[in-house]
Amino acid sequence: MKSLLSDLLTTAVTALQEQGDLPADTPVTINLERTRERRHGDFASNLAMVLCKAARVRPRELAEKLIAALPASEQVDKVEIAGPGFINFFLNASAWHATVGRVLEQASAYGRSQRGEDKSVQVEFVSANPTGPLHVGHGRGAAYGATVADLLEAVGYRVHREYYVNDAGRQMDILATSVYLRYLDLCGETLVFPLNGYKGDYVWDIAASVHREHGDALRHSAEDVFRGVPADEAEGGDKEAHIDALIRRTRELLGEAHYRQTFDLALNTILDDIRRDLQEFGVRYDEWFSERSLTENGSVERAVQRLAEAGHTYEEKGALWFRSSAFGDEKDRVIVRDNGQSTYFASDIAYHMNKLERGYERVIDIWGADHHGYVPRVRAALTALGDDATRLDVLLVQFAILYRHGERVQMSTRSGEFVTLRELRHEVGNDAARFFYVMRKCEQHMDFDLDLAKSQSSDNPVYYIQYAHARLASVFRQLGEKGLQWDPANGAANLQRLSESHEDALLVSLSRYPEVVESAALSHEPHQLAHFLRELANELHTYYNAHQFLVEDAPLRDARLNLIAATRQVLANGLGLLGVSAPDSM
RNA sequence: GCCCCGGUAGCUCAGUAGGAUAGAGCAACGGCCUUCUAAGCCGUGGGUCAGGGGUUCGAAUCCUCUCCGGGGCACCA
Numbered sequence: 001m002k003s004l005l006s007d008l009l010t011t012a013v014t015a016l017q018e019q020g021d022l023p024a025d026t027p028v029t030i031n032l033e034r035t036r037e038r039r040h041g042d043f044a045s046n047l048a049m050v051l052c053k054a055a056r057v058r059p060r061e062l063a064e065k066l067i068a069a070l071p072a073s074e075q076v077d078k079v080e081i082a083g084p085g086f087i088n089f090f091l092n093a094s095a096w097h098a099t100v101g102r103v104l105e106q107a108s109a110y111g112r113s114q115r116g117e118d119k120s121v122q123v124e125f126v127s128a129n130p131t132g133p134l135h136v137g138h139g140r141g142a143a144y145g146a147t148v149a150d151l152l153e154a155v156g157y158r159v160h161r162e163y164y165v166n167d168a169g170r171q172m173d174i175l176a177t178s179v180y181l182r183y184l185d186l187c188g189e190t191l192v193f194p195l196n197g198y199k200g201d202y203v204w205d206i207a208a209s210v211h212r213e214h215g216d217a218l219r220h221s222a223e224d225v226f227r228g229v230p231a232d233e234a235e236g237g238d239k240e241a242h243i244d245a246l247i248r249r250t251r252e253l254l255g256e257a258h259y260r261q262t263f264d265l266a267l268n269t270i271l272d273d274i275r276r277d278l279q280e281f282g283v284r285y286d287e288w289f290s291e292r293s294l295t296e297n298g299s300v301e302r303a304v305q306r307l308a309e310a311g312h313t314y315e316e317k318g319a320l321w322f323r324s325s326a327f328g329d330e331k332d333r334v335i336v337r338d339n340g341q342s343t344y345f346a347s348d349i350a351y352h353m354n355k356l357e358r359g360y361e362r363v364i365d366i367w368g369a370d371h372h373g374y375v376p377r378v379r380a381a382l383t384a385l386g387d388d389a390t391r392l393d394v395l396l397v398q399f400a401i402l403y404r405h406g407e408r409v410q411m412s413t414r415s416g417e418f419v420t421l422r423e424l425r426h427e428v429g430n431d432a433a434r435f436f437y438v439m440r441k442c443e444q445h446m447d448f449d450l451d452l453a454k455s456q457s458s459d460n461p462v463y464y465i466q467y468a469h470a471r472l473a474s475v476f477r478q479l480g481e482k483g484l485q486w487d488p489a490n491g492a493a494n495l496q497r498l499s500e501s502h503e504d505a506l507l508v509s510l511s512r513y514p515e516v517v518e519s520a521a522l523s524h525e526p527h528q529l530a531h532f533l534r535e536l537a538n539e540l541h542t543y544y545n546a547h548q549f550l551v552e553d554a555p556l557r558d559a560r561l562n563l564i565a566a567t568r569q570v571l572a573n574g575l576g577l578l579g580v581s582a583p584d585s586m
Numbered sequence: 587g588c589c590c591c592g593g594u595a596g597c598u599c600a601g602u603a604g605g606a607u608a609g610a611g612c613a614a615c616g617g618c619c620u621u622c623u624a625a626g627c628c629g630u631g632g633g634u635c636a637g638g639g640g641u642u643c644g645a646a647u648c649c650u651c652u653c654c655g656g657g658g659c660a661c662c663a
Contacts, residue, residue, distance in 0.1 A: 037606080166663065330588075370658060449598080466625090527599095545628080548621075
C-alpha cells in the first residue's frame with residue numbers, strides 16, 4: 001500500500017525533472033508516513049517541503065505541481081495539500097478492505113517478507129559463563145536475542161543462532177575448585193570457603209555427584225589443601241592470590257586427569273541446565289560454540305600470529321601487546337600474558353575472526369551493557385586483521401534492575417544470591433516473561449517489578465493481547481453453538497459493509513503489520529511489535545464492545561467474521577514472533 | 587578524569603534518518619454486564635519533553651554547555 005504511493009510520487013518527481021521544474025540531479029528520497037489524524041488523510045509526504053529549495057519555489061507551489069504530475073490510481077480517492085506543504089493521500093475504502101483478503105490468504109505467512117534476500121546473519125546472544133544457572137539479567141538477553149533472530153528470519157534473512165560457551169579460563173577454574181572444596185566438606189573436612197569461590201547450592205549438588213562417584217578417593221586433608229596458600233581477604237590477605245593458590249593446589253592434589261574430570265562435570269552439569277532452561281523458554285540455538293576449541297585447534301595462536309605478522313603487536317614487560325590504539329581503541333591491550341597464557345581477549349579475536357571467515361553477511365553480537373568498553377577493541381582487532389569490521393553489529397542490552405516490595409534486589413552469581421531465570425519463568429510464566437523482556441527498547445534501563453510481574457493481574461499487557469485472541473476464538477466457537485454459519489466467500493464479497501469507524505481503525509492496523517515487522521526487524525527493536533500488538537488488541541476490544549459480530553444479517557456477519565478472522569491471524573502471527581502463545585481460551 | 591546509556595504525566599514507558607494539537611498503560615475519579623469471555627469498554631483530570639544556548643519555515647527529536655541517575659574504564663572472564 002505504501003509502496004504503491006511511493007511509486008506514484010517517484011513518477012511525479014521524474015515528470016517534473018523532465019519538465020525542468022526540478023533540477024535533474026537533485027537526490028530524491030520519498031518520505032511517506034502514516035498520518036496520525038483522519039483529516040490529514042491516510043498517508044502524508046513532506047516531499048514538497050524537502051525539495052522546495054532545489055526547485056526554488058514555495059513548498060505549496062511545488063506540491064501543486066507534484067500533484068498535477070501524479071498518475072491516477074484506483075486506490076486513491078483524493079490528494080490534498082495541507083499545512084506548510086504536506087501532500088496528503090486519501091485512499092478509498094476498497095483499498096483498505098483488500099487487506100482482509102491478503103491476511104486470510106497468506107495466513108501465517110502474512111507479515112513475512114523477502115526483504116533480507118536470504119542473506120546470512122549470525123546472531124550470538126546470552127553466552128553467559130557456565131559457572132551457574134542463568135539469572136533474570138540473562139533472561140533479557142535471551143528474550144531479546146531470540147526475538148531479534150526470529151524477526152530477521154521473518155523478513156527473509158537466513159539466521160544462525162549461536163551461544164559462545166566460555167568453557168576455558170580462570171572463572172571455570174574457580175568453579176572447579178569450589179566444587180572440590182565442597183566435596184571435601186562432604187567428606188567431613190572442615191575448611192573456610194574462599195570469599196571468591198562460587199557459593200550457590202548447585203555447587204553442593206555437583207560436589208555431591210563427585211562424592212557419589214568417587215567416595216572418599218579424592219579426599220585430601222584440608223590442612224594439606226591449604227598448605228602454603230596465602231591468606232584470604234577476611235584474614236587481611238588478597239582474595240585473588242588466595243583463590244589462585246587454591247586452584248593450583250587443587251590441580252596438584254587431584255592430578256590433571258581427575259581435575260579435568262571435575263572441571264568437565266561442573267561445566268556439563270551447568271551447561272545442560274542452561275540448555276534446558278533456554279529451551280523451556282522457547283529460545284533455540286543452532287550452535288553452542290566452545291571457547292576451548294579455539295585454543296585446542298590453534299585458532300587463538302593463529303589469530304595472534306596474524307596480528308604479529310601484520311606488525312600490530314609488540315612486547316613489553318614480558319607480555320605481548322596488540323596495538324589497538326592505532327585502530328580507535330583508547331589504549332593497547334595485552335593478548336599474551338607474561339606467563340605465556342593468552343588472554344580472554346585473544347580468544348575473542350579468534351572467535352570473531354572465525355565468525356567472519358564463516359562468511360556471514362552480518363554478524364550480530366548481543367552483549368550486556370557492561371561490556372560496552374569492549375566493543376572498540378574487538379573492532380580494532382578485526383580491522384587490524386584486514387577484515388571488514390562494519391559487518392559486525394554489537395547490540396548492547398541494558399541491565400534489568402529487579403525490584404521486590406519496592407526495593408532493589410541485589411544480585412551476584414558469586415554469592416549465590418540471585419533470582420534465576422527459571423524461578424522467574426515458573427512464577428510469572430514464559431509468556432509474560434518473554435513479553436515483558438522485549439516491551440522496552442534494549443538501550444532502556446528496565447525496572448522489573450517482580451511483584452507486579454508475579455501478580456497475575458491485568459497490569460501485564462501480555463494478558464490483554466492474549467485475551468483479545470481468546471475472545472475471537474470464542475466468537476467462532478459461539479458461531480456453531482448458535483447454529484449460524486460463516487461463509488468467507490460471502491464475507492469477501494461484502495467487505496463494503498465494513499464502514500464503522502472501529503472497523504476502519506482495525507483495517508488500518510492490519511495493513512500496517514508488515515511494515516511494523518520489517519521495521520522492528522531491521523532496527524532490531526522488538527518493542528515496536530509489542531506496542532503494535534497492544535494497540536491492535538485495544539482496537540479489537542473496543543470494536544468488540546461496540547458491535548455485535550454474530551448478527552442475523554448474513555452478509556454483514558460474514559464480512560465482520562472475515563475481519564475478525566484476519567485480526568485473530570495477525571494477533572497470532574505477532575505473538576508468535578515474540579515467542580508468546582496465542583491461547584484460544586483464558 | 588575519559589567513554590557508553592538514560593532523564594517525557596504521580597509511577598512504568600512509547601514517540602528521534604526534524605513535521606501538523608506530545609501519546610499509552612498503571613494509579614485517581616465517574617459510568618457500562620438478562621445480549622459473541624467485564625483479564626473488557628466509555629468518560630474526566632493530569633506535561634516547563636531535566637535546564638540554558640544554538641541551527642531553521644518548523645526541535646521531545648540535530649549541535650553545544652550544565653545538572654541528575656545507571657554502567658564501564660585489568661597481564662579477570
